[in-house]
Amino acid sequence: MKRILNSIQERVLLYDGSKGVMLQRQGLTGDEASESWNLSKPDEVKNLYSLYKQAGSDVIQTNTFPGNRVTLEKHSLGEKTYQVNFEGVKLAKEIAGDNTYVAASVGPTGMVLEPAGDLSFDKAYTIYKEQLRAIEDAGADIVNFETFGDLNELRAGILAAKETTSLPIIASVTFFNDNSRTMSGNSAEVCAIVCESLGVDIMGANCSGGPESLIDPIKKMHSVVSIPLSVKANAGMPQLVNGEAVYKQKPEEFSSYTREFVEHGVRLIGGCCGTTPEFISAVKKELEEIKAPVLDLNMSRSPIIASPFNYLVLSKDKDYSVKELSLKDDEAVDLLIKGEFHKLIKDYKSQTMDYVLIDFGDIKETFDIWGFVGQISFSIKKPLIIKSESTELISKFLRYYPGRVGVVISDPTKQQLISQFQHYGALILNDQLEPVIK
Numbered sequence: 001m002k003r004i005l006n007s008i009q010e011r012v013l014l015y016d017g018s019k020g021v022m023l024q025r026q027g028l029t030g031d032e033a034s035e036s037w038n039l040s041k042p043d044e045v046k047n048l049y050s051l052y053k054q055a056g057s058d059v060i061q062t063n064t065f066p067g068n069r070v071t072l073e074k075h076s077l078g079e080k081t082y083q084v085n086f087e088g089v090k091l092a093k094e095i096a097g098d099n100t101y102v103a104a105s106v107g108p109t110g111m112v113l114e115p116a117g118d119l120s121f122d123k124a125y126t127i128y129k130e131q132l133r134a135i136e137d138a139g140a141d142i143v144n145f146e147t148f149g150d151l152n153e154l155r156a157g158i159l160a161a162k163e164t165t166s167l168p169i170i171a172s173v174t175f176f177n178d179n180s181r182t183m184s185g186n187s188a189e190v191c192a193i194v195c196e197s198l199g200v201d202i203m204g205a206n207c208s209g210g211p212e213s214l215i216d217p218i219k220k221m222h223s224v225v226s227i228p229l230s231v232k233a234n235a236g237m238p239q240l241v242n243g244e245a246v247y248k249q250k251p252e253e254f255s256s257y258t259r260e261f262v263e264h265g266v267r268l269i270g271g272c273c274g275t276t277p278e279f280i281s282a283v284k285k286e287l288e289e290i291k292a293p294v295l296d297l298n299m300s301r302s303p304i305i306a307s308p309f310n311y312l313v314l315s316k317d318k319d320y321s322v323k324e325l326s327l328k329d330d331e332a333v334d335l336l337i338k339g340e341f342h343k344l345i346k347d348y349k350s351q352t353m354d355y356v357l358i359d360f361g362d363i364k365e366t367f368d369i370w371g372f373v374g375q376i377s378f379s380i381k382k383p384l385i386i387k388s389e390s391t392e393l394i395s396k397f398l399r400y401y402p403g404r405v406g407v408v409i410s411d412p413t414k415q416q417l418i419s420q421f422q423h424y425g426a427l428i429l430n431d432q433l434e435p436v437i438k
Contacts, residue, residue: 004059004101004141005168005201008228008267008421012292013101015059015232015270016052017280021247023048023063030320033075035067038087045088049095055277056284059101059268059340064088068131070109082134089138103170104140106131106157107147115374121400122370124156129164136165146172146232147207147272149183151191151308152402154379158198159399162423170230170268171195172204180217186308190403192221193306204230207272210249211236211257219264224311226299228267233257235274237327247274251282258286267295303435305355305383305427306404312355312383314406314427316434318355328361336367341375350382355406356380360388369393373400385433391417398424412436 007013023034026044037045049060066072067088069081069140070122077084077171085104092102109127111119135143143161148154154171161169173182173191180188192203202227205217211233218231236249254275269287271279303314312320325348327336348356376384385406398405398421407426409417418428418436428436 007058007101008202009295009297010289012262012266012287013058013229013268014056014280014287015103015268016049016055016057016061017271017275017277018235018273019048019061019063019065021274022051022276033066033072033077035064035072035084036075036077036092038063038084039080042087042091046091049092051277052280053095053100055280057100057270057280059103059270060092061103061105061270062088062095062135062140062404063105064131064135065105065107065146066110067106067128070108070111070127071107076206081130085131085256086138087132089135089140101141102139103142103144104135104138104167106135106143108149108153113150113152115378116173117219119153121152121156121369124153125160128157128160132161132165132167136167140167142168142170144170144172144230146170146204147174148172149174149176149185151182151186151194152400154191155194155402157197158195158200159419159424169200170172170202170204171200172206172230172232174207175205175213175217176208176212180220184308186402187310188217189224190306190308190311192305194226194402194404194425196225196227197427199425200227202228202268204229204232204268206230206232206399207234210234211254211261213237215257215260215264218261218266222265224301224304226297226301228295228297229265230268231261231266232270232272233293234272235276235279238274245274249274251276251279254279255282255286258283259290261291262287262292267292277342304404305385305406307381307383307400308377308402309381310327311381311404314356314435321352322355322357323348323350323353324357324359326361327357327363328359333363333365336363336372337365339368339371341372342379345379351381353382355383355385358384358386360386360390360393362389363393364390368398370398373397379400385429391420395420395424399428406433408433409436
């Protein structure tokens with residue numbers, strides 16, 4: 001496998017641009033799945049890949065964005081999920097040759113995770129696992145999860161990639177307002193903290209609006225993580241003209257933000273909706289004039305915990321306002337078993353404390369951990385630290401919680417436990433609530 005991560009440490013790599021706009025110019029209709037052309041019109045797809053390579057792209061992204069079974073079934077292509085994704089990567093590799101990388105695009109399902117919607121975390125994991133198998137089999141160099149508006153759905157994809165493939169991972173989110181928050185309310189910093197803790201190789205932002213809309217999210221991500229960043233903005237905000245979305249930003253204006261992105265940690269830059277090979281050529285011209293900062297992947301960062309909405313930098317020199325949720329007495333255990341979680345946490349929704357400490361004690365009774373985590377995630381906005389004598393309970397909590405949790409381990413020599421919890425991004429703490437490993 002070509003070493004895209006080595007290349008990205010050496011220089012800024014140039015991504016490609018939009019697939020949808022370009023395929024629509026070739027006749028793709030609104031009721032067609034663009035991925036279907038991987039099977040029905042492979043030469044058209046290969047030609048599109050070629051145009052971006054000619055424009056200077058170091059990385060070609062596959063025509064597989066909504067290539068999951070949920071989306072493909074809307075076009076009666078569910079049973080061809082593997083084939084559609086395999087061919088999308090294969091066609092890109094045929095064009096890429098030896099000097100261009102292939103990034104497999106993976107987008108959200110379009111469904112809403114429980115408890116707000118009908119999609120369970122485990123089901124989302126299974127959906128992504130199917131798509132990822134085809135992508136890896138076809139030989140992609142890296143997988144790019146992009147345009148995610150829900151951090152927990154993105155986490156399901158990341159864990160599926162970590163646990164079932166050997167692919168490097170790009171995790172990219174999209175923002176829907178001026179506050180650098182996703183549709184689910186996840187801040188840019190929280191997204192970056194959580195994804196880095198899970199072991200993704202590149203963190204990024206895409207879509208949203210024009211490049212001016214992604215400057216602030218990229219700066220915020222750069223302030224809290226050490227991994228390289230990726231950015232793919234739209235060609236400005238679309239305008240409705242005669243019933244069609246039209247992108248009016250010019251390549252020169254689009255590319256004028258390149259230097260500022262690079263100065264704030266971006267090592268992979270391209271375009272999203274509305275961009276064409278002309279936009280990529282314009283960015284390439286800008287990159288030729290920019291000396292990228294040295295990438296320091298070993299930069300020391302302060303220990304951080306995060307809820308889906310807020311994060312907290314821990315310091316031994318600061319006194320924190322803490323609220324403890326003890327789940328060790330009979331009444332609390334009874335409420336857990338009955339699933340009456342709202343009664344347990346109704347007094348913990350205050351924004352005044354810095355974090356909540358949840359102590360499960362030595363609880364042995366079984367309860368709906370997914371339901372409990374879901375309630376906690378929506379109701380408690382502050383970061384969490386948890387304690388339990390049950391390794392299994394901690395692991396399940398960490399798997400489902402869409403943040404970075406602090407986990408107290410009484411014996412910091414238990415490396416197996418530390419590795420197990422760090423798999424889910426946990427920050428390991430000792431009994432004095434001091435970080436064992438940052």
